[in-house]
Amino acid sequence: MPQHHDPGTADAPEGQASKSGFRPTAVAAVELGVVGQSVGVTVPGASESVQVTGISLDSRTVERGDLYVALPGAARHGADFARTALEAGAVAVLTDDAGARLLALGSDIAVPVLVVAEPRSVVGRLSRLIYRSQDADLPGPSMFGVTGTNGKTTTTYFINALLQAMGKKTGLIGTIEILAGGDPIPSLLTTPESTDVHALLALMRERGLDAASMEVSSHAVSFRRVDGVVFDVVGFTNLTQDHLDLHGTMEEYYRTKAELFTAERARAAVVTVDDEWGRRLAAQTELPVTTLATIQPGSGPEADPAGPAGADWTVTDSKPRGLGTEFTLRGRNGTELRVHTGLPGAFNVSNAALALAMVLAGGADPAEVQAALDSKDPFTVAVPGRMQLVSTRPAAVVDFAHNTDALARALAAVRSPEPASKVIVVFGATGQRDQGKRPSMGATAARLADVVIVSDDDPHDEDAAAIRAEVLVGATDAKEAEQLDCKIMEVYPRDAAIREAVNLAAPEDTILIAGRGHEVWQEVKGVNLALDDRVELRNALTARGFTVLQDDGIES
Template sequence: MRGGDRHERATSVAQDGGHPHCLAYRPGASIGGLAGRPAPPDVAGGEMRLADALEGVAIRETACFDPDLKVDSVTIDSRQAHPGAVFVAVPGFKQDGARFIPAAIAAGSRVIVTAALPADPAPGITYLAVDDVRAAIAPISRNVYGRADERMRMLGVTGTNGKTTVAYFTAEILRAHQRRVGIMGTIGFDIDGEIIETPNTTPEAPLLHSLLRDAANAGVDDVIMEVSSHSLELHRADGIPFAVTMFTNLTEDHLELHGDMERYYAAKRKLFELAPESVAVIDIDGPWGRRLADEREATGSPVLRTSAADPLAGLRAENVRMSILCTEFELVYQDARRPVRLHWLGDYNVRNALTAAGAALSLGYSLDETVAGLEAAKPVTGRLEPIANDDDLAIIIDYAHTTDALAACLRAVRALSDRPITLVHGVLGDRVHALRHEMGVIAAHGADHVIFTEDDLKADTLEGVLADVAPALDAGPATWELIENRWDAIGAGVERARRGDILVIAGKGHERQLILGDGAGVIYLNEHDAVAEALAGRDPRALDPRG
């Protein structure tokens, strides 16, 4: 139950090698080296009539409508417009896409979707006015890119934390049955270890459906999508025929987007409203999960409740045992019991495994097949990941950057050993001030020594973030120090690990970027490399692109 959707408005690093298998993506590119495999005709791409592209879209009024115009793509970025592209003028967070209609037309677009027809339409251009521009993007994109989601089995998972881990657990079970699986989420679009970078956890609908088309062309059988609350609010996943939907948990995060927990919950619930016929696998170990399960059952939709605590849940874990090497428990389903031994650490990963198991069982896999897949799953990079080293130092890198995720991470580490914990972490900028303070409280009570450092500051400054965090650190039992440079902080943490501490480096995990404060840009960061430098006796600061 880790993670969160921190990427929704971040900018990707323009850096080769951010992940050893990352690829820059362009629509139509080959995936997995299978470009030569014949594709079903309705996912192969190519031109289609505008009238067919608009199937299922409520058009309020038109100007110069030509149903026979040929279109081959959809874009919301005028810089990507070209002849054949449908340009959707989206009212954005900071500026209105209608301002860029002239640029899209100049680039060759002949179809414009907008909120209102222009007073003076350009000759030869088809204008389509709709009541909700955002809601129109997904159906147009699905149509133009061949409804590839109908040729693959689609699974969706949402929640504040744990989506990536659940996706990888589920994928391992499916792959054990010779299914070719794609995972779309926080780390990009992963097909058999080949990762295509994407700018958001759940991409905008044009990119999403072009990726799905290319995945179908490449022979992918199943796609597991992490579906963020932000994307659900913006209709990016509308129309996708999910066979299974999954809910992990809901904790305070993204309130700068949603305002309060009630609206945050309502955004997450939209995934299950999109797929009323699918089985919803819901973790009920939190109050929001219990509420969601109750509400969904009241509509008559199928629900499988999972729990590591509730003896009445349909799928549950009992007799959980944890060590520094593995996590063991008994999986109980329909009065049958099976022992499970996970390579993953942490009690929350028991709940993540239950959610994935619920998805597999809902798809018809047996309990034994499900357990075999769970036991084969290897930890995801940066998710409570022990860093192997010749000195046998206890060093863990974790993506924890929300209050609940950091608390769960530190609880899990504390349960594994009685050795002191040194925590290297920072707090995201552009977040609610109360949450920053709470992060300090969790750090000061969960660790024995805190090295506070920079994280993605965005428009904030380290001094501004520290003003909220320092009082909490001062009031807690842990000692703490400020080391502004993250590479220096990691080096200091490794030195404490040499003295016997367990070192937890939290907040970045798999990420390969650091967003600087005051809008100063984005730089490359690889914490695994920084740890390796420190372990080798070298100065990790040498890896800081700032010098």
């Protein structure tokens, strides 16, 4: 059978199976008549009693008893793959008028076809119905959703680690991996399609999980991947320029994020009010809201001189402890919690504080939380590709920082107090994404690093040299205009750039490899090339005779 993929699905890198592993082992059948009724479609005659036990947008993941949803795509319509879905056991098809016409033009379809104007708009609702993923009669895990530009991944890991320290059985849906109380399931998207999300929630309920945390990107909201999900607590980290290729403006980007903070999608909110977007969101949300201030008034480039006065929780008394920070989270009601994170950077203080505030907003007892913080140190959990330490002399760090704000925070976090030490950064910009941030990323690197090595990120179908040129313009213009004392280099491919960074490093220096984090594939002109920054960095350090950490969790 020829290879194909359906519209709206992610291409799986070579070596990864695309068959869904998210489903519960048992699903009580729903009659097709009930499915049709929920979307305003009358199912005629005997077809009403057809038993539906699953739902899929991708013909490759269809299992016996599924409703196959045939969506329109940029190049092909999902109806073109209906035959494959039926051969796999689909018992009905849901599509739009165009899909119905395509099905009518082909050979006879021996299963019922339900037609709605906008099928994607009902997929989340149907997935929730079919999997009974959040059914009042079937209690499932408490759900924590985290959104914002930076910090989503780390915050979800922190929530999970804290809940586990409190003896809870947890799950996670995120960029790096998906966990359902057992072995990790590789994640291809920041948030999977709504069909998979609801199947996962049913699987988590089946496995007896107490709670789960989920990254919710703006893409997930825009593409309706979290439709039908109701979170117990949603959290907001920050908003800085990113994804404007999708949203166009910061205002539209904000509005997309704000859609998560509605009664239809959540029961309570925790909002970090360090930036103007957070303060606006806290004021506008209809949800019961807890506010969190993690930047002391007047400190940091993003701080409002007036400060976020009157926040429900405030970070105070921050001081270094090893590579990380210890601080106090002080409540307006007088509650105080002593907190430590072993991950470097002020932004990880913000991430830890948000995770803590969200767990408290979910009903946790502060005394129980403090006992878990003291006994388990949950906010020192290693997060793959997020400020991940590969060696200590030189300090060598891999981070996902892929926009201007995240790069600035990462560079500030890794600056060593050791005299005469240098910061060497390797980074690039992603192709076919928000082009406006490329010069500003270059300028930020020039201001905050001593050696700037511009290389490739994921060029996708764009010319890699042209992307590098845009980043280099920002770096060189900033160096000249501001008389910066930094060295700027262009080195590619990326593995060569990483080796060059290590070759330039002395033991007292810091190397930051930014932009790709945990990713193990680099897409160039439609081809997925094996490339893991952590592996390349470790190999280059070893080749130079430097000692690397043995418990870094990196797989060669």
